[in-house]
Amino acid sequence: MTSISIRIAGAHGDGVESSGALIIKVAARIGLHVVAYRGYGSIIRGGHCWYQVRIGDSQLRSYGEGIDILIAINQDAIENQKSHLNDKAVVIYDPSKVKVDSLDAGKYKLVPIPLLDIAVAASGDPIMRNTVALGAALKFIGIDIAVFNDVLKGQFGRKGDNVVAQNIKAATGGYNYMGVQTLYTLKGDGKHRYALDGNTALSVGAYAAGCKFYSAYPMTPASSILHWFASHEDKGVMPKQVEDEIAAINMAIGASSAGVRAMCGTSGGGFSLMVEGLGLAGMLETPLVVVESQRSGPSTGVPTKTEQGDILFVMHASQGEFPRIVVAPRSIDESFKLTADAFNLADKYQLPVIVMMDLYLSEHVETVEGFDVDGVSIDRGKIVTENADGGRFKRYLITDDGVSPRAFPGSKGLEFVAGSDEHNELGDLVTDMYAGLDWAIDVRSKMHSKRMRKIETMLKNEKIFVPEVLNDGADYFLVTFGSTTGPALDAIDILKSKGKNFGLISFNYLMPLDKEKTKNMLQGKKLINVEGNYTGQLAQMIRMNTGIEITKSILKYDGEAFTAEGIANEAIALTNK
Amino acid sequence: MTDVNRSPEPAAAAKPKQVLTSGVKQIWCPGCGDFGVQAGINKALSDLGISKENVVIVSGIGCSSAMPHPFSTFGVHSLHGRLLPVAAGLKLANDDLTVIGTGGDGDGYGIGVGHLIHNARRNVNITYIIMNNEIYGLTTGQASPTSLFGAKTKSTPFGSIENPENPVGIALAAGATYVARAFSGDPMHMAEMIKGGIQHRGFSMIDVFSPCVTFNNVNTYDWFRQRVYKLESVGHDPTNISSAMEKSIETEKTNWEKVPIGLFYRIERPDYAQLDMTLRKGSLLKQPMPTKQQVNEILDEYK
Numbered sequence: 008m009t010s011i012s013i014r015i016a017g018a019h020g021d022g023v024e025s026s027g028a029l030i031i032k033v034a035a036r037i038g039l040h041v042v043a044y045r046g047y048g049s050i051i052r053g054g055h056c057w058y059q060v061r062i063g064d065s066q067l068r069s070y071g072e073g074i075d076i077l078i079a080i081n082q083d084a085i086e087n088q089k090s091h092l093n094d095k096a097v098v099i100y101d102p103s104k105v106k107v108d109s110l111d112a113g114k115y116k117l118v119p120i121p122l123l124d125i126a127v128a129a130s131g132d133p134i135m136r137n138t139v140a141l142g143a144a145l146k147f148i149g150i151d152i153a154v155f156n157d158v159l160k161g162q163f164g165r166k167g168d169n170v171v172a173q174n175i176k177a178a179t180g181g182y183n184y185m186g187v188q189t190l191y192t193l194k195g196d197g198k199h200r201y202a203l204d205g206n207t208a209l210s211v212g213a214y215a216a217g218c219k220f221y222s223a224y225p226m227t228p229a230s231s232i233l234h235w236f237a238s239h240e241d242k243g244v245m246p247k248q249v250e251d252e253i254a255a256i257n258m259a260i261g262a263s264s265a266g267v268r269a270m271c272g273t274s275g276g277g278f279s280l281m282v283e284g285l286g287l288a289g290m291l292e293t294p295l296v297v298v299e300s301q302r303s304g305p306s307t308g309v310p311t312k313t314e315q316g317d318i319l320f321v322m323h324a325s326q327g328e329f330p331r332i333v334v335a336p337r338s339i340d341e342s343f344k345l346t347a348d349a350f351n352l353a354d355k356y357q358l359p360v361i362v363m364m365d366l367y368l369s370e371h372v373e374t375v376e377g378f379d380v381d382g383v384s385i386d387r388g389k390i391v392t393e394n395a396d397g398g399r400f401k402r403y404l405i406t407d408d409g410v411s412p413r414a415f416p417g418s419k420g421l422e423f424v425a426g427s428d429e430h431n432e433l434g435d436l437v438t439d440m441y442a443g444l445d446w447a448i449d450v451r452s453k454m455h456s457k458r459m460r461k462i463e464t465m466l467k468n469e470k471i472f473v474p475e476v477l478n479d480g481a482d483y484f485l486v487t488f489g490s491t492t493g494p495a496l497d498a499i500d501i502l503k504s505k506g507k508n509f510g511l512i513s514f515n516y517l518m519p520l521d522k523e524k525t526k527n528m529l530q531g532k533k534l535i536n537v538e539g540n541y542t543g544q545l546a547q548m549i550r551m552n553t554g555i556e557i558t559k560s561i562l563k564y565d566g567e568a569f570t571a572e573g574i575a576n577e578a579i580a581l582t583n584k
Numbered sequence: 585m586t587d588v589n590r591s592p593e594p595a596a597a598a599k600p601k602q603v604l605t606s607g608v609k610q611i612w613c614p615g616c617g618d619f620g621v622q623a624g625i626n627k628a629l630s631d632l633g634i635s636k637e638n639v640v641i642v643s644g645i646g647c648s649s650a651m652p653h654p655f656s657t658f659g660v661h662s663l664h665g666r667l668l669p670v671a672a673g674l675k676l677a678n679d680d681l682t683v684i685g686t687g688g689d690g691d692g693y694g695i696g697v698g699h700l701i702h703n704a705r706r707n708v709n710i711t712y713i714i715m716n717n718e719i720y721g722l723t724t725g726q727a728s729p730t731s732l733f734g735a736k737t738k739s740t741p742f743g744s745i746e747n748p749e750n751p752v753g754i755a756l757a758a759g760a761t762y763v764a765r766a767f768s769g770d771p772m773h774m775a776e777m778i779k780g781g782i783q784h785r786g787f788s789m790i791d792v793f794s795p796c797v798t799f800n801n802v803n804t805y806d807w808f809r810q811r812v813y814k815l816e817s818v819g820h821d822p823t824n825i826s827s828a829m830e831k832s833i834e835t836e837k838t839n840w841e842k843v844p845i846g847l848f849y850r851i852e853r854p855d856y857a858q859l860d861m862t863l864r865k866g867s868l869l870k871q872p873m874p875t876k877q878q879v880n881e882i883l884d885e886y887k
Contacts, residue, residue: 035887203886211882217873219862220677242882243871245676245862250702254669257662261642261673264660265681267868269673287663380879399606415869416658416674416681419637424606424652424659427645435653436661439611 010063011148011191012071015137016088017080020052026078026137027058028372032158033150034062035202035374038195042493044070044371044568049227049310055083062148064193068338068493070371072572075191076147078140079105097147097190099140118143118186125180130173138174142181149189152182201375205342205368205490208375209298210235212346213270214244215383218296220262220269222247222255227310228366229272229300252277256284256297263293264425266415268350272298275317276307282324285359289329291425292403292411292458294353294388296346300364303566312566313366315489315539319547321361322518330356330409330461333518335363335489339373341515347383352469354388356461357410363517365539367568368490389413394420401432405453409460429454462519472521474514476528481510483582485574486529486536486557488514488545495537497571502578509578517548526553535559535581537574599623600630604639608653617768617794617805618648618715624771624792625684625713626655628779639682642671644691647722648715648794651686665696672708678869679857682782685712690720693729693749700751704758704787709855711781714751715768715794718803725799732840735802752848753832755789756825761855762788763828763848767812768795769805773845780847786855793845808843815846822847 015026027043034041040063047056061071073093079085079100089110092098096115100107101122110117120143122136129135138159145155159174181187210232213221221236221244223229236246249255255271262269273281278299288295301317303309322333332352336342342364349360391412394400402423404411411432414421428438431450441447466472476484478499485495492513502509512529529549534557536546541564546557561577563569604626612618629639639657643649645664652659658681662670667685675683692700692714703710719737720726726739730751734743755763762784766774774792781788793808821827828849835843857863865871 199887201883201886207886211879214874214882215879219868219871220673222673239882240861242878243862243865243874245860245868247676249669250698253666254699254702257666257669258673258676260662261660261670261675262677262868263673264640264670265674265677265869267677269677283663284666287666291660378883380876380883383876383879385873415678416640417638417678419635422606422637422656422658424641424655424661426653426661427663428661435606435608436650439650440609 008063008065009191009193010061010067010071011075011193012059012061012073013076013078013144014057014059014074014088014091015078015080015140016055016057016084018052018083019047019050019054019056021080022134022137023056023058023080026141027060029141029158029162030060030144031202031372032162033145033155034060034195035200036158037150037154038198038200039063039193039374040065040067040200041202041374042067042070042371044367047311055087057084057088062193064195067497069497069571070568072570076144078144080137081105085109099143101136120181120184120187122181125184126177129176129180132173135174135177138177139181142178143184143187146182146187147190149192152179201377202372203339203375204231204370204372205336205339205364206231206300206370207235208339208342209336209346209362209364211378212343213296213350214239214242215380216268216347216350217385218244218268218270218350220245220247220259220267222249222258222269222271223273224249224252224255224277226274226277228302228369229274229277229298231369232272232298252280253284256281257287259295260284260288260291260293263295264291264416270296270298272300274300274302275304275320278317278321278324286325286327286329287427288359289325289331289458290427292357293425294357295359296349296353296362297359298362298364300366300369302366303564309566311366313539313568314564314566315365315491316541316544316564318363318488318517319544321363322548329458330358330465331518332356332358332360332465332516333363334360334516335514336368337489337492337513337515339375340378342368343378344382345515351384351386355386355410356465357388357413358461363489365490371568391421392418399423399433402434403430403432403454403457405432405457408464409457410464466519466521472516472519473524474512474528476510476512478510482508483533483535483578484510484512485578486512486534486545486549487538488517491537491539491569494569494571494574498574498578501571501575505575505579507579507582514545520552522552525549526555529553529555535561535578537561537569539563539569600627602630604629604636604656605654606656610654611650612647613798615797616647617717617796618651620768620771620774621648621686621713621715621792621794622651622654624766624775624778625686627775628782631775631779632782634682638680639684640674641684641686642667642674643685644687644696646688646691646720648686648688649691665691665694666699667691668696668699668703668712671710672703675708675710676856676863676868679863679867683710684782685710687714688721689714689716689718689730690728693751697729697754700789701754701758704755704760704789707759707761707786707853707855709785709787709857711778711788711790713778713790713792715792716751717794717796717800718748719796719800721796721799732802750832750836751791753829756828756832756849760789761786761853762850764789765791765793765845765848767793767808767845769809770845773814777847784850786853811840811843812845813842815844815848820844820846822850825849
């Protein structure tokens with residue numbers, strides 16, 4: 008397997024992100040594999056940002072530790088990125104703007120190109136300097152300029168032939184510049200792959216499941232879900248930007264109560280505001296999908312950096328007890344599939360399902376072979392449209408499986424009031440004037456256990472609430488959830504190449520958990536939990552459910568995403584002790 | 585602080601043709617102003633001939649938020665201060681429903697006041713009735729956002745040193761397209777205000793003076809009777825926002841000697857559903873699930 012990491016670095020407003028997106032498109036088009044991730048801050052112009060695109064000739068699951076080709080747009084790019092350069096890295100820069108004195112010329116291949124001059128000659132517009140640099144970078148990795156030209160046509164076609172021609176001229180100028188040569192050969196398999204980030208896959212998954220309503224307040228890294236719904240409003244979905252996250256969740260509950268599949272989304276800070284609403288969905292037994300994309304906390308934390316520090320919070324958020332499902336997609340592919348599944352689970356068990364993302368999963372782009380669109384089915388659960396028995400409708404009928412028949416407003420004869428107070432089968436409150444009466448105590452107890460019984464029903468009906476074990480006979484196992492799984496898989500390959508036999512136990516459902524099965528899967532194995540937080544929240548969750556204590560941990564809470572190399576190095580250090 | 589000026593239940597005055605009752609007993613104290621509001625809502629719905637299965641009464645938390653239970657319509661008894669987002673979600677999802685929000689002054693003008701402002705400005709077609717008794721009743725008598733300056737309550741035993749909110753002024757400033765005020769002691773007039781709100785396409789707010797006979801011995805039925813007058817009787821032009829604003833501050837200017845009730849303001853303006861790209865095609869609930877082909881077409885955007 009060959010892989011090359013190209014990093015373009017500059018200031019916010021320099022077009023770093025759109026340049027990265029162009030490289031991804033080129034690679035995905037000719038059947039190469041990509042993992043791309045960007046680093047940025049809460050600033051619109053200025054500051055420092057980068058976009059790293061790792062391109063490989065077989066599947067990649069992490070964004071790569073070092074830089075093979077650096078496109079340095081400004082001086083900061085050299086100073087901030089030089090510690091990440093691999094040996095023999097190519098550094099592309101404009102000598103009129105950037106000095107490379109601080110780099111060891113013997114260690115790296117320094118490639119000065121008059122990016123601005125070529126851009127101005129091609130178009131009169133210095134902004135095309137990035138395109139010149141991209142042309143050069145593509146030559147270094149042996150990609151035909153014709154592919155780039157096609158992508159530029161697709162990208163700028165709407166702006167007219169002249170803009171396309173200028174871009175192509177700029178790209179060709181970089182591609183053919185003297186000293187620019189092909190150093191690496193990346194051969195694609197010709198299959199044009201999808202390239203998208205986790206939030207996009209999640210949004211399409213929700214759309215495929217028939218989600219019609221998405222309410223949110225802008226918050227990184229969940230905002231792009233709102234943007235997705237807003238830009239697809241013509242496809243029959245309704246985005247609703249609201250005044251705060253309290254409104255977001257309560258409006259979604261209202262929409263769901265009316266019978267529409269509804270979702271809301273936010274990050275940890277917004278989820279804190281949603282907590283009371285989450286309990287309302289639990290009490291009203293209203294199906295609801297909530298996205299929580301984690302970022303570094305607590306409080307405002309590091310708004311543009313990743314973390315996995317919210318899982319215990321989300322699993323226990325709200326006063327009182329009610330069943331909920333917490334799902335943590337492990338990949339872009341699962342962001343689509345498990346979000347689509349979340350709507351069925353929410354409807355079948357009439358409860359909130361929380362989809363745990365994190366900034367890395369929400370925002371990093373991967374190439375994906377395909378999505379199981381045909382596998383998306385829609386199961387609305389126990390919906391009734393007619394009153395079979397006469398009399399008042401028992402919305403909260405006490406059943407063996409804990410799930411009661413559900414009706415939507417507009418259904419004649421099925422009128423009921425859904426109450427956040429404890430209620431009887433009809434929805435009438437047993438609190439206020441009846442609190443403490445013997446029969447009311449009895450109703451409370453029966454109704455609470457009816458709701459909680461849904462956990463047993465789910466565990467019995469669904470086979471999903473266990474982790475996945477890979478390489479069962481391994482000497483050691485990395486234990487992961489969510490987005491950390493990808494880098495851990497790549498780490499296992501690295502470890503194998505160094506003679507270490509590692510397996511993987513990864514969770515995509517965190518709650519509920521089949522305790523017995525999970526315990527049997529974990530017992531007797533040497534485990535190392537790998538998670539993006541300080542306290543080892545996954546390990547705590549495992550211990551709480553199985554009694555198994557994991558004593559070796561790889562933890563990261565600096566805001567950066569896990570890399571395969573980083574995990575492998577720590578795993579070696581831990582197992583050599 | 586009890587049993588002052590207890591009036592006979594005003595509910596009797598607004599007898600509807602059709603009684604929308606589930607048979608559930610209401611929790612309110614005898615003589616509570618909220619009985620009049622319940623009767624007013626019933627009368628308005630009955631007069632307008634709206635089928636009960638198409639009505640959703642959404643409430644928050646507080647005495648007045650017990651409103652939905654005695655009705656044989658659909659209802660959601662939600663969280664404290666959050667009835668408006670729940671109600672807006674219902675209406676945006678199914679435009680065929682008549683959605684009525686019912687709550688108190690603590691619920692709507694205190695903890696949930698942000699939602700009042702934003703749902704007013706987005707002009708969602710719901711009718712929001714606030715039973716304003718200038719006190720927190722269910723928590724046994726603390727100051728509310730509309731308690732008068734100097735009001736002695738359990739939480740302000742030496743008199744409130746905060747000024748009362750002007751909910752009519754807030755609704756007008758926020759862009760509500762139907763703003764009215766009523767008094768529980770005049771249930772026929774109140775039923776007309778509610779009816780007008782339901783008929784109005786857009787966000788309607790009706791602030792109702794609904795005396796608490798247990799915890800507020802100042803703002804009683806008699807206190808209001810001595811002060812209220814009808815805007816209709818003084819030739820107020822409800823299409824004029826400046827006059828409406830002027831009338832909304834009359835209570836403050838006259839130190840609550842003159843308290844206008846009636847229709848402050850009404851303007852015809854497209855409601856949210858008439859402007860929204862998706863809802864213009866019909867009710868969200870009735871729009872079809874996407875086909876596999878549509879999903880694949882969207883995925884192709886990412887190739």
